[in-house]
Amino acid sequence: MTPGARLQAAIELLDEIIAGAREGGAAADTLIARYFAARRYAGSKDRRAVRELVYAAVRRFGDMPASGRAAMVALADEDSAVAAMFDGSPRGPAPIDPAEVRAASGRVPAWLDRALTLCGLDAADIASLIDRAPLDLRANRLRTTADQAAALFPEVRRIDNVPDALRLPAGSAVDQTPAWRDGWIEIQDAGSQMVTAAARAAPGMQVVDLCAGAGGKALALAAAMDNRGTVLASDVDRARLSRLAPRAERAGAAIIEPRLLDPNREADALEDWRDRADVVLIDAPCSGTGTWRRNPEARWRLTPERVERLVATQRRLIDVGAALVRPGGALVYIVCSLLDDEGASQIDRFLADHADWTAEQPIPQGRPRGQGRRLTPAHDATDGFFVARLIRPC
CATH class of the missing domain: 1.10.225 (NK-Lysin)
Known part of the structure; x- marks a missing residue:
């Protein structure tokens, strides 16, 4: 051409x-x-x-x-x-x-620039949201170690305090490599690995990944649990959830149980998990303002009305997830959004309605935002996330 x-x-x-x-x-x-x-x-x-x-x-x-x-x-x-x-x-x-x-x-729609500024982001934070992202991998400890996986990639960098994370230059092709084929690695942003760690998943636990999508976080949870226990991976999107089974087989993740849910009737399909889960992780559907580095055209799709609808969905899913947590268990709420309406304000609302629940620091990385932590590309060199960890009373 x-x-x-x-x-x-x-x-x-x-x-x-x-x-x-x-x-x-x-x-x-x-x-x-x-x-x-x-x-x-x-x-x-x-x-x-x-x-x-x-x-x-x-x-x-x-x-x-x-x-x-x-x-x-x-x-x-x-x-x-x-x-x-x-x-x-x-x-x-x-x-x-x-x-x-x-x-x-x-670089950012004017209404979103104002909204993000009101949420405490400075000019550098906002500008970084559309930078080109590197390629981050997670070494799958069910198949290998991070040291062994890192040795396969000459341009690899390790990431402090994220033990399984490997970083390659943007545009690196890994999906045809033996490491990919044999399940040694998964593509997963370092920030996603950080917030998933807020679940503190351990062998033998009963864990619900309420909005599992194609299962990236479910795979990380199964690896952290050393294939002991159960990860219930549920979602309302049949197409996305169908991608989980082949990924789990490749990764050797044998404890994941996919479950397709009906939209707005999630609680009915999860009644058998009520008061049972050690951890419920909710990676809620959101505006995706933290992932513009990978999906920059998403800025063009977002409207204030869509954010309002997402906020209502998130609020409902938090309540659904909370009902599944056993006494003394944890609810981990995650959004790849930097808007407070989808993050810190959701947790404030929940705690106002559930005064007996408590919040604890979910992860050491990022900066405090309300009762949780926030990651940004400028500050943390990751996608943007908000994460909170809430504890149900015994």
Whole structure:
């Protein structure tokens, strides 16, 4: 592909991503994969170059641009290499007309910039939310040790106080390596590993992962428990939960029991676990403001109304999870959000309604926020998270 053809492909992809954000369609990564699956002529260098152009634009504009071309025209004003690709070549975009309107936007939508500032984040914290993330791995102690896994990757870095975490440069390909195939490693952000450790899972425990998704945290819990005890991994999303079984088999995690739940009827399906769990971990659905480094187009999908709906769901799930905790057990609440409405304020609300429950420090990392801890890319070099650990009275 010529440089102009690469830019035209990026413009077409951005148009699809913008439409997807407006209409609740597929995520950017999925759209990019589909685009190139239908264009086998594009080589690996072409795909990489187009992807980099797409994400340069997505990261640059906090507010959704009017079109892919509008975004790239504005980007061309800042990058002479992009400007040179508007060359009018047969498969490239038409040259820029001086009269074309340039997209104007900060890196974060204005309403979210205000909201995050009110939640105590400074300019460096907010700017770091759209930096490109490294690739973090978790060494699976059911198969290997962190030292053995680290020895397989020349560019690896270890992360202080996260014993199983390995960090590789962004874009590293690991899913075709023997270490991946044999279940030695899982892709998991170091921050996700930190907040999962707030469960303090130990062999023999009975643990519920209430919003398990595809099971990343359930796998980490099973490893921490040395395959002794039970991890009930439940979710309402059949497609995501279906990915857990093959992952668990590859990882050698034999104590995970998947359970599909009906939305808004989770308590009924979990009645057999009432007052039984040593730990209930709730990685609640949220705005994802802490994961923009990996999903920057998510900024375009978020609205105040959607946050309100998520807050209501989180509140309900906390109450569902609390009913499963045995006397003396723990409820661990996690969101990959930096908005207090989804984090610290949720815990304040719960404790106001359950005065006999107590909060304790969940993890040593991060900074205090309300009754929990908060991780940010700028301060902790991880995705953004809020985590709290609550104890039910005996």
